[in-house]
Amino acid sequence: MSRLTLVLFGLLTLWHRSAAVEITSLPDRALILQFEKTGALLSISHKGKTVLESKIGYNRDVRNDFYEEEGILNITQVPHGFKVKWETVKLDTELKDCITFQDGVHWFGGPQRKEQHWPLEKMKIDGSEAYVLKQLDNFSVAEYYWLSSLGVYIHVNERTPLFVDQNNKEPNKLCFIAKAQSPYINRKRVILEYDIIIEDNARKAHMHAVENVLGKPKGHPNPMMVKEPIWTTWAKYKAKITDPVVLDFAKAIRKQNYTAGQLEIDDAWEKCYGAQEFDTSKDKFANIDSTVKELKKMDFRVTLWVHPFVDNDCKPTSEEGLKKGFFVKNPEGSTRATWWNGKDSHQIDFTKPEAAEWYAARLRKLQKSPGIDAFKFDAGETDYAPQPGVYDNLDQELVPNALSKHYVETCAQFGDLIEVRSGWRTQSLPVFIRMIDKDSNWGISNGLYTLITTLLQMNINGYSLVLPDMIGGNGYTDLPDAELIVRWTQANTFMPAMQFSYLPWDITSKKFDAPKIVKKFVDLHAEKSDIILEAMQEAVTSGKPVNPPIWWIAPEDPVALACDDEFLLGEKILVAPVIKKGATSRKVYLPDGNWSDGNSGKKYQGPLTIDSYSAPIDVLPWFIREA
Template identity: 75%
Template sequence: MARLSLALLGIIAAYHTIYALEISGSGGRYIILIFPGHGKATTIFKYGNETVLRGYIGYGKNAKREYNNEDGMLTVTPLRNGFNIKWETNQTDFEFKDCFEFQDDVHWFGGPQRKQQHWPLEKMEIDGSEAYVLKQLDNFSVAEYYWLTSKGVYIHVNERTPLFVDQNVHEPGKLCFIARAQAPYINRTRVLLEYDVIIEDNAREAHLHAIKNVLGKPSGHPNPKMVKEPIWTTWAKYKAKINDSIVLEFAEGIRKQNYSAGQLEIDDAWEKCYGAQEFDTSPEKFSDIENTIKKLKELDFRVTLWVHPFVDDDCHPRSEEGKKNGYFVKDPSGGDRATWWNGQNSHQIDFTNPDAAKWYTERLRKLQKNPGIDAFKFDAGETNYGPQPSVYNIDPELVPNALSKHYVETCAQFGDLIEVRSAWRTQSLPIFIRMIDKDSNWGIENGLYTLVTTLFQMNLNGYPMVLPDMIGGNGYGQLPDAELIVRWTQANTFMPAMQFSYLPWEITSKKFDAPKIVKKFVDLHAEKSDIILEAMKEAVKSGHPVNPPIWWIAPEDPIALACDTEYLVGEKILVAPILEQGATSRKIYLPAGNWTDGNNGKKYKGPVTIDAYPAPIDVLPWFTRDA
């Protein structure tokens, strides 16, 4: 479908006219037809006779009036292979709203990270009453303005749009983009709803176009040691009950079980107070921290530390320093009280202020020198902890997500052993982005099932360096049992890194040898880590996802396009983990190509469905794609 020339059939300059724009080439014609009516317009994007996208633009209104020529201007600008659609008005009490239908034969990808990480995206509900910004609520820590369809269409919304998204809530069966100058989008002089609609041959080609033109690709990848060796964290096992002796006991237990040391992360409750960025050296906590770090390194661990961007009000003298120097996020009246999960009377550091960012990083550099911390696990970074609405000394049309961007860019200064959990237009950074905390259950409620679908969401938003959350989840509400730990380990085996807190040898079952099975797959991950690193290098080179859905190699295969329980490693390995409790077999779909079973060497020629692949508790189904 070569796009060779553009023909402009009409120019949108007002609202009450019918216009059409055409893109023609050797493969056919793309046409956008806009049929304005009273208050909305039906919009159809076609390739030849096929409708590839159908929408309703111009829903916007306020309490006083519908659109008219004076209220808002619609312009449609032809691009090489699509269109830029732009609504704009200087009346800040106005709203724009464009909606697109979920068609029965079209799947959608991209969108936000959620607790219920449905995939494909059309299954998801998003309430348009909440701003589409990075926020802790419902795990919204990766939420790019990017949507992709199985028909090869993507929509990318301009970052200056004060965006609200409604999906299947107030408009069932539709994805609606809404622009309004409402908190947290403040100090706006206009209301803008602008987005590109790009049409390519298929979803793969469309996503590669987005990587090249709007999303970007990573400039490097995390340290290979984080891929090859496990990451061990104190959080899920101990929560905040940690001290010198517990951390050493944790580390020594790992080494006694013949696991490679890898990276050991000291998580929450090591500070004097939240925001001090100094160890609590009281007798019951970390009075011997220098010796502890020394011993950990003698055991061959790299040592990392959990950190956050907050200062509690009673954390002296840090809170006074921050207030005096204007380092904290403020609201329009000058209030600077923040609320986060560990503090109800706190302050959020304003990383759009270079002096505040420097103040934060200088204290972390001291921790690297003494007691010798190697790197950091950076938590939070979303926009909604500070006083609302928040005010920053930057371009108001980039508020509030710019806070997250500045924070993550600050974190990235600490090298290739770090991890962050939030992301906003930071696809170029060569660091791990961690999935949000998972719960210790099997299903779509933030459990094992969403380990795979969240992997897709992050990769298809341009973040291929994904650090899965702890194996077995965080133990919120309930602890993981042996079956969940084993199946979680298997599902995680071909993802970029393996992160443990619950120790495998401590979770046992009368039915099977859980520690032995877990070790088998940790070893398999290490054995195949070069293939994972090869996929990472390809992501740096071309922007390809490291762990895409299986349609990546079969972008016009309707079965592959709907699959949400199998994933790829680059284009070489297909993984079909067991995600259902009690299951000992599963249906597996292999797209076109020649495949070899990684467990028994059996050959398959795709496309083919294996109705009941046997997968007892010690088996992970995986296949290599033959050249």
């Protein structure tokens, strides 16, 4: 087999019917490219150490057939790294490059999932589904960003019609695939373009990404959402809510001497889905004006669950939306969408300014009467719309994720008391982004374990203003018991906000005083809220994560880089929650530095592993990093 090996400290350009090498200076970074008939082997080293191994141009002879018959491949120098770009006008062409997972090297970023494995190389992703925001498998935050423990990050250009296959068809590989298949339509070319940026370690690489591709928030949510609990009707009552139910819920909270905080009226308040008007029938919300006034007298801020859909039988709203062309349609002109509450519905097209304003104007009416303070915005993923969605107002290379971006931007105009659940290049917005619904279990299958791993995934994608889902989960299959409620509360204590639906005094145990323990940690959260707000302000100022992984303060520590069950609050506090049922102790790892036990004041010098930290049901292991 004929091979050509090039060692470069600069720029390689391959183009139509020719190949050339131009040598320039790129200190400490070397790119080695070896051509074969089945692709090209790419290796990048930094300071003499291999930091990335990849195969580009899978199953094609990149020396001949691609750039002589189909398109162009360029590998060029950019500041701090290299850019790989394939481009072809042959729309039936599939482009594919794969990164090899190296032994001992960890990866971060990637998509939000139900089984939220961390680090990322543990995860399996099926490349048959487009890498877009979708309701399937909790895929509501999925930036085109991957970060390695060796200080390399890959950022794929948003114009790439991206599919990702990981540990699936190609075991031990992360494969980027570009093809003009649904939902990527109306394209004039196929590109696979990504930057490979190399820094000294993962922390420096991530900060480079924040400054150059991810961005940072322009502000943070209202401090009262941090200091006080959020109470939502959803998990406890599901759709069985009425004026009396909501008032009884609020009175029970105040009776237990909790701060009122924010009360969310969740699903089943509308007269029909999409009307954005209360169902004022006698057995629902006939007295909603009085209810809202009473809630505010009890010092609650009142918010309302909303969504971006209109059911077809919700007339005249659906008729108006159809007449004015405000709904997403597919190439056949159908506007039929499906979501969890409706199979014959419509998705509002937020890429049309007139449609976004139509939606927002009706929410502003709710703010005036009955006096709603803010909103919990649900959904936002792309695949509820009829597929593939057609968006005439958009640059077609930004379809379909731009629908999510425009929706979240519309939501953000409603101020600093709101929450959203989807995110696509919206890291700059000063609002809470909520973890998608968690289940009431302990494990990695969307349970308590994933409260931590999802927190890390979102922070390393640039979404630091994280609202954890309801304490104890949503109770979709099993209800949480008292132990799960307590341990979930503890794990949530040093995260930005605490959200309850199952009331702690309703789920009790004969073995311990669950309500007393929960209140202890709600009070601890409030006591430390200034530190949380300080970390949020630091995110605004510098882009540093609010709740980073523990390697953030030890980016070359192999134990810290592999850790998936501890996290930091800023750079001051390390938290190691108990997340195993029945456990009364756990192993704790403290990276380099001077540490003080948050419970006992005992001093530790890291790096150190505490093999069995005693943590009975009323103890959360947490540590203060001393200067």
